[in-house]
Amino acid sequence: MRVGVVLGTGHGENGTTGALVDDLLARVRTHTPVEVDLVRTDELALGPSCPACLACMTAGEQACPNADNAQPARALMDAADLVVFATPVHSFTLSATMKRFVDHFAYLIHRPRYFGTPAVLLSTAAGAGHDAALGYLQTAIRRWGFHTVGQLGVNGPGLQKAPYRAKVDQALDELAASAVKAVEDGVEPTPTTSDLIGFRVARLLVESSRDEGPVDAAYWDERGWFDADWFTDAKVPRLPNALAGFVEGRIRKGIASGSAKPYRG
C-alpha cells in the first residue's frame, strides 16, 4: 500500500505529531506492506502564504508562482492509496504551514480529483483545539475528493500516563484497521447532503467564472459534470439530492436578486 503523509509541523518526524504518524504507520504495516511518501509542510518552499493571484483557477495549477515547489505534495497525493494529514493544534486550529499547504491546492475545490482515495486525519495538542483543526481539514480535503475514514486528536503530555496511552493505542489500532480496509474495499462513500450541496456550489462557482478563465469549465465539460448530480458514478441518494437542489435554488436566487443576507454569526 502506498501511503502519503502530509506532516504539518516544524518539529518534523521527531515531534509529537510525527511520532503519532509513526505509531499509526507501524500498525498499518501489521496488515500490509507499506511504502511511505512524506512531505513536511514547513519545508515546502511556498513563500509566506498563497500569493492569492487565483492563477491556479483561471490559468491552471502550473500557473501558480509556487507550482514547482508544491509539486512534491501534489505527486504524493496523486500516487497515494491512502493519505495521512497530520497537524499540531496551533491556537485552536491547524498549523499555519498546514493551512498554507491547503491554500496552495485551492484549485482542487474547483477541479477535484481524489474521489475514492481514503484519508486519515491526525492532530496533537497540549490541550484543546482538535475539533477545529480536524473539522477544518475534513471539510477542505473532502472538497478535493478525499473521504475521511478516521481521525484522532491526541493530547501530547497525556501520553505519559499509561491509561491514556492505552486508549490512544487502541484508537490507533482501530484507525489502522479501518484505513487498510478502506483501501482494500475501494468503495467510495455515498455522497451526503453536505457533499451534494458542495457539488452544486462548486458548479455554480465554475459556471460563474467561465469568462475569467476557461480551465475550470473545460475540466467540468470534459467530465460531463455540468449535467450531473455528483462527481462520480456513486449512487446519489434521492432525498439528500432534492434538498441540495433546493439549497442551490435559494443560493442562485440570493445571488441573482441580491437578497442573500450577510453573515452575522
Ligand SMILES: Cc1cc2nc3c(=O)[nH]c(=O)nc-3n(C[C@H](O)[C@H](O)[C@H](O)COP(=O)(O)O)c2cc1C
Ligand atoms: C504557536 C503554537 C500554538 C499552540 N496552540 C495550541 C492550542 O491552541 N491548543 C493546544 O492544545 N496546544 C497548542 N499548542 C501546543 C501544540 O499543539 C503541541 O505541543 C503539539 O503536540 C506539538 O506537536 P509537534 O511536536 O508535532 O509540533 C501550540 C503550540 C504552538 C507552537
